Amino acid sequence: MRYGIFGDVHANLQALQAVADGLQEQSVDELLCLGDLVGYGADPAACIEMVRAMGPTLVGGNHDWGAAGRLQLTYFNPAARAAIEWTRATLDRETLDWLGSQDVLTTVGDVTVSHSTIHDPQLFDYLVTAYDAYLSFRHLTTPLAFVGHSHVPATFFDGNPITPCYDTVVDLAGRRCIANVGSVGQPRDGNPLAAFGVYDDATGVLTVHRVAYDVEAAAARIRAAGLPDILAERLHLGR
Ligand code: ZN
Numbered sequence: 560m561r562y563g564i565f566g567d568v569h570a571n572l573q574a575l576q577a578v579a580d581g582l583q584e585q586s587v588d589e590l591l592c593l594g595d596l597v598g599y600g601a602d603p604a605a606c607i608e609m610v611r612a613m614g615p616t617l618v619g620g621n622h623d624w625g626a627a628g629r630l631q632l633t634y635f636n637p638a639a640r641a642a643i644e645w646t647r648a649t650l651d652r653e654t655l656d657w658l659g660s661q662d663v664l665t666t667v668g669d670v671t672v673s674h675s676t677i678h679d680p681q682l683f684d685y686l687v688t689a690y691d692a693y694l695s696f697r698h699l700t701t702p703l704a705f706v707g708h709s710h711v712p713a714t715f716f717d718g719n720p721i722t723p724c725y726d727t728v729v730d731l732a733g734r735r736c737i738a739n740v741g742s743v744g745q746p747r748d749g750n751p752l753a754a755f756g757v758y759d760d761a762t763g764v765l766t767v768h769r770v771a772y773d774v775e776a777a778a779a780r781i782r783a784a785g786l787p788d789i790l791a792e793r794l795h796l797g798r
Pocket of ligand 1: 709
């Protein structure tokens with residue numbers, strides 16, 4: 560089985576289209592989506608429609624829950640909050656209810672899917688340090704987990720010590736691990752290219768792919784919507 564893994568789309572339709580094309584080229588059998596379809600970007604409705612049509616196993620993210628009114632907006636910084644309020648005013652009630660109805664953690668066979676952490680997924684903490692991974696490994700009931708939220712690709716291997724790996728091709732065979740494949744719509748690892756992952760459970764290999772997209776068009780959409788300019792600028796920087 561080849562899994563296509565993607566998340567943190569953040570209403571960036573240009574990036575999502577490029578990732579959907581990339582996933583098609585990789586001929587994956589099953590899609591896992593790590594949440595945060597909305598927030599920051601200017602095409603929430605079109606991105607939701609596209610992801611729903613792709614039919615992935617899906618979890619909700621903090622921006623999805625924030626737009627739906629399931630998470631307090633005090634959680635967010637001012638630019639993120641402005642985008643969530645704009646998103647809430649843009650989407651219809653049915654779509655907002657659908658966003659708010661997504662669980663934040665689910666399992667598919669041997670794989671756990673969570674937007675933030677495994678240990679407290681509804682708190683939306685980041686999983687970026689070995690200690691964060693340690694807490695999550697204690698609650699992990701499957702050999703493998705995919706998480707999003709930090710927008711930085713990384714794979715953590717269980718052990719003593721727990722070690723992070725930032726390679727783009729990683730052999731997961733026979734090991735317990737928690738992997739983040741990066742963000743579709745707002746990368747933060749200094750690389751502005753859209754990110755997604757492919758995991759082949761026959762070989763045990765996880766590959767993080769990066770694809771170019773029309774950053775200028777996505778940034779122009781953000782500016783045209785009247786969203787904070789920083790949300791457009793950061794797409795160019797991948798920060
Ligand atoms: Zn996100």
